[in-house]
Amino acid sequence: MNYRVHLIILTFLLGVGTRDASAELRLAGIFADHMVLQRDQPVHIWGWADAGQKVTVFFTDQTEKVVANQNGVWSVTFKPMKADPQGRQLRVESGGQSIVFDDVLVGEVWHASGQSNMAMNVDAMAKELEAVAKDISAADLPILRFCRINEPESSQPLDDLRQRATWTVCDPTTVSRFSGVAFYFARRLHAELNVPIGMIDSSRGGTPIEPYIPREAFDSHPTLKKELELGDRGDLDAIWKMPGGVRARDANWLPGRLFYSRLAPISRFGVRGAIWYQGESNSGVQEDPRDYQHKMRALINGWRQAFGDRKLPVYFVQLPGSGAGEGWPYLREQQRLAADLPHTGMVVSVDLDGAGIHPPNKIDVGERLARWALAKDYGRSIAFSGPVFERQEIQGDSVVIHFSHAENGLMVSDKKGLAEPRETPGDELAYFEVVDKSGKWHPATAVLDGKQVAVSCKDVLSPIAVRYAYAINPENCNLYNRDGLPASPFCSRPELLTYDPKLPE
Known part of the structure; x- marks a missing residue:
């Protein structure tokens, strides 16, 4: 396990027996050593213990106490904190048990999601771009932290990750495994802001947008309503054949399934915003890109509702030219039309060189995404968009x-x-x-x-x-x-x- 559980059994020390530890104290699976907590926002810490048990949570100079409810759920909220690159302990105590997470930083946290062009890692980039090898060697950036969420699909929203997350410190030995887009986005933010940066990557290769849209958001458009209805029946063929539908290859592609498993369990974990790179699996061979703009709006509005932030910034990548199929031009236009939502931004990538469906230049993509965040969320006077009709x-x-x-x-x-x-x-x-x-x-x-x-x-x-x-x-x-x-x-x-x-x- 990547955290330490200390059982302090006072009655045992007194020689009078042990406590019934049938309900182990635990925290939500997103919490782990080396994580980054979002600065300048209330910080929610939650988990489970015995019903009625007192829980005390310590971090920096703050201490919060709470009693687990009848279902054993507890939650505390710390006051907003300034960025802090010094690793500190987060400690939770309850009923003679103690959990400690080490090397916890406070800084900027972003979600990164989508399909394989977001998942494409730095090592895959390095195989095609010589410049990336130099970036790997120079990636001794200990206040950059990356967390990969790789849960299988779920038909119902999960209240916790099935497996505890791992937060990895960025250095030349670890950076090759990180999403290339997320790394270059984070590196630019770090260079400009000089604060810890945490990236939570929930991308999955080959997936359309539907499994990442929260169930409630499928009420926003007739095509989405029909997809949800057919998805609840498990009728994959009918979803594929309907106008504006999607080729759902298995349950991972069904409405809401990856949101339920990868994002719903961590929706209370504070973040600044999200970056998104997807669309290929809504516009490939025998795949229908029509109504994608409505799906994109549903994703953004659904995430904002689920994360409790109606102004959550979401910056996304318009599909490139490399590896394109006949539906891609139409989908690029659909993406452009979705960019009129407030607090969103679209990065153009059609001018970037590359070959195949996974063009290796994720450097410019990450840098262009970072421009949006720097201009819109961090007050930098910087150009962030090319000409838009x-x-x-x-x-x-x-x-x-x-x-x-x-x-x-x-x-x-x-x-x-x-x-x-x-x-x-x-x-x-x-x-x-x-x-x-x-x-x-x-x-x-x-x-x-x-x-x-x-x-x-x-x-x-x-x-x-x-x-x-x-x-x-x-x-x-x-x-x-x-x-x-x-x-x-x-x-x-x-x-x-x-x-x-x-x-x-």
Whole structure:
């Protein structure tokens, strides 16, 4: 076990027998040696003991006492604490038993979740990127801590993890096992904030979004309601065949199943926010990306309700071009549409080089996610988003596109590997199209005009909308703002996009 349980049996020491220890004192499974507690928020500590038993919890200069209820559940709340890189003991005592967790820090804690591109670890990155080997050697960062939650699915919300979590200290011998996105996100936060950073990784490869959405949030949209109904029947084929459904390969893919097992048991553990990288398994072969924006909203709102924080920041990654299938362009647009929720942010990755469904450059992904957190949650004056479609203005035979996050202007740029984007003013903007009144899309010419882009096509005299980078793998997307961040793929009138996946008979 990664914690120490001391049985202090006073009656035994007096020679008069031992205490009935049928109900062992325990804490929730998320608590362990080397963990990080969230600073500047009330800190909840909870667990189980004999019903009616007094429980005392000690940490730093605070002591809290409580009596376990009739079900043996107890909970205390410590007052908010400042960041502290000095490892301290968390001690709990009850009925002659004592539990001690060592090397507990106070700092910033974030959830990291999604599917395999979030789960892809630093070692896998190092096999394809030489620069990562240097980062591994330099990863002597003892106040970075990583916790991997790897529970199997559950059909009901669990009140605790089945197996106690392990919090791992970051150093050159351990960092290779960490999520690459989470590591580079945490490393950037640490460099800027100089406080302990804790990352809780609950990702699982190959999974769609549905198993991570809390059950209550499935009431938010008809597609979700139908998926939940079919999931309760265990009808995986019907979920796959329904419009906007998902290919549920086994129980791990059913609504709520991974939220129940991996997140519900730790929902009271204080965090600053969450990062999310997922979508591939909602838009692959014979998988239907329609209504993904509503699923994304359900995930975010559901987590906020479950974690008791209606403003919980959630920053997510729009799918890259590497390894893409035919449904990915549509899903990228769905992700963009979901980004209008307050306290969310979307990282664009379509400009990053890579091969296969797991592009190795998680460095830029983690850094771009960190920019959102630094700007929005830590008050840093830093650019955090590339150009995002705001509105269109039709001017005769051209369409002028206005962007947010273009205050310093736009530029045509080229990004190679891990290098910063390099402005290439002589190059034409790529991947712009206009649609005519019949619904046919045509390649178009796009010209920078200050903070806007003017788009036209000689074959379309009366364009009605524009789309950008709507392709399976739009290589060399080259529209950036002058802060060096890429524009998101977009359609100026999303209702004109149609997608008809080849679903099973």
